Amino acid sequence: MSGSTTPPQYDLIVIGFGAAGLSAALSFAEETEGRKTPAKIAVLERSGKEERGGATRWTGAFLRIDQDRKLDTDWAEHVSRVSGGLADIEYCRTVERETRQTLQFVEKHGVEIAFEDFPLPHTFDGGTPSMTPPASPRGGGASIVEHLGAALENDPRVDIRYETEALRLTTSDDGRVDGVLVRTADGRTQRLTGHAVVLACGGFEGNAEMLTRYVGDKACDLPLIAPGITNNRGDALRMALELGADTAGQFDGIHAEPVDRRTRKADAVLYGFSTGIFVNAKMERFFDEGRDTWDNTFEHVGYEIWKNQDQEAYWIADAKTLAIPGITNAWLSDVPPEQAETLEELAGKLGIDAEGLEKTVAEFNAAVGPGEFDPTRLDGKATVGIEPKKSNWATPLDTAPFIGVPLTAAICFTYGGIRTDLDGRVVTPSGTAIPGLYAAGEATGLFYHAYPPATSVLRSLIFGRLAARHAAAQQSV
Template identity: 75%
Template sequence: MNTPNSYDLVVVGSGAAGLAAAVSYAEATAHRAQPPRIALLERSTEDQRGGATRWTGAFLRITEERKLDPDWADHVQRVSGGLSDYEYCKTLERETPATLKFIEDRGVALEFNEFPIAHTFADGSPTMTPPGNPVGGGASIVKALSAKLDEHPNVDVHFQTEAIRLTTGEDGAVDGIVVRGPDGYATRLGAGAVVLACGGFEGNAEMLTRYLGANACDLPLIAPGIANNRGDGIRMALELGADTAGQFDMIHAEPVDRRTRKADAVLYGYTGGIFVNGKAERFFDEGRDTWDNTFELIGYEIWRHQNQEAYWIADAHSLDIPGIRNAWLSDVPPEQADTLDELARKLGLQPEALEKTVADFNSAVGPGEFDHTRFDGKATVGLTPPKSNWATPLDTPPFIGIPLTAAICFTYGGIRTDTNARVVTPSGVPIPGLYAAGELTGLFYHEYPPATSVLRSLTFGRLAGQHAAAQLA
């Protein structure tokens, strides 16, 4: 092992959480006569820095007043059955304005564009309120915070460097980390504190199989950056006795267009159509809730029970929704045909089976007016599975379809932290010198109320950096 280097802070991972931690720490300590040394470790090459953050559109569940949806913390409690950490969720709500100011002050511009179908980002009720997102998506966050970090000469960024294990002193406090650089040799970096911010285990087939079971290897990655999320932070923290949180056998999966290799090619705008599997049979109530509360469940269902094969089928009614193409994130347009027979052949489905499924659906559609801006109550009658809202007959050409598969976005299970992002033991005692933020920290059970992943990564990364800075003598 090579001669150790000494740092005051080592951050593992250069996504939203890691960058927020490093920047907040560097800025909080910059006034010192001798600013502390900081190391940022990144498994990827420099041009691929940023992890999952680099590839996401980074929807933010916020108001234009820069506040978190006030229903979100309670929403998490409802869907988790009370298993999620409510205090942690309320901390995110309280800290959201400061987090948004943090990124805006450092060059990230926010925008609020109209979205074509209703969602529940505003106090739990379906609305057409424009969701927030950074101009340029998550890549703009990576670019802006990386540029700020580069302004500090006391920061060393180590690319193509893997974290192997944490080290501790005789008192049990974290005092360093062993890493492996691009030359293959192991080196110990001394550290006054370590922030783990290197994602979950989406890119580790062994861990996915261990926790999710059979067919975990069939989950494609929603973006290239998460291939580097190998569960290193979780493994290293568990070796020191850290507690866990979140549901380890559950994932955030999303329905994506399987015709493209584009990252984040998600289908959000499916309100007016139906989903069928490889046998051209419906398998999900497409109108049970708004898209933001069902797209993850549909993704998981496609992977777990539909052999990773599904199709979204719609007609001119969907094409008539203003701006609907903005909710189809693929770079390939939907397949289109004048008849269901022709559409089925383009998609590789059995034509008679698709025609029967659509005919059964059409005959079950109840009365009412279709309204994509709210729960319209326009439902099917006597059909299994039902369509509880937005059930409009598929009878007007052109008919359109998108072949789908489920892609993994992040894992639920991870390390437990307190509201200062300190890693804690099962008894709730913080492990001295160890912090964690982002998707390697567990929180969710059963469902993920969306548009908060980047926001919580930024928030608790920022809090980790601030808390670690305050501990300096």
């Protein structure tokens, strides 16, 4: 730190080193390239360099796109449907419009988009169940962090400040945001001044107090899906609300995912569950495992495990699931499922009631209706006469080896956040933009009732760019 009493001057201050922040900082650098007076950019990151990147660093980052880099044509309407019309449809259409050029931007910086086979159908392609290989960055979100981060590190106009905590925004006499008060690793505070600030530091997943306040009872029981989101403390929301910002998104809503509780590995999600059954600690089924494709149900499974099953569940399947080509690609844990020749032996390995499991499986098997089992489509093979029913892929669990995974729910992100306009400007309840203040990524609210997936990283990248573009246009050449 400088001994000078004059605060550092920046053209843009970006708070957060995940997809939204990186996109904003790098886009602003490109938008201001060639100016007579080089633009100065600060990027603030709560963590140290080794842990930088927040949630982005740990996610597999599915992308809801086709080979031409176009967003799923059904996504905007999907968000509107599941939200009951509460979500900002124009925001969603902006995501659709900006997807291709945003992905070209990250690819230009070395992020490779891969399309790899997945063993179960999804609805990323026009809303219709499909076996089309889904897209993701090769190397996951870490590829975005490292490639875009390297570009910023190599730019002399960019000042990356690790272990720097944003405390509050500062404003000029006329209400324009003109900087940030920060606390550095030595515990001291410092004011950074800038022409514009982008809030891109995630939601409040890592703040138990805010989770309890908004999400409610038992929020403290939610483990984090990845260590990076420990630093998502709700700073963006807190600082924006202090200036009268409006909010969007469902504040008691969260994106939770079913994860293997035998491991500490980040993002150890069980996606490939559709062909088995879930049981709780009482060995009772509690969810229609086949009500829709995995992408439209895995979040609901996670939420149910947390909210109503005391964070304890088990997934049970048999040899027919093991025979699905590539099924292990849908299990992200570093520990393979427990495997046994009998249900009794499997129960012993899982530490659960063998008699109760055998009874539930027998009742399920007896309720399986007619039809051909086909894990590549919604096959309509359902149960009859039991609750909850299983609407598709109901096949008897009667063929050894039997497999099982003990599960808990982990929080990935919160739904509620700051409201912005289509340029990423933070707005008040009247819709008035707060001058000099922008927000992008999970710091901003969008979703209600459900998160149609494979768009979190994408919308973060997109609105980081849009915020940077607008901020650059407001500043003199």
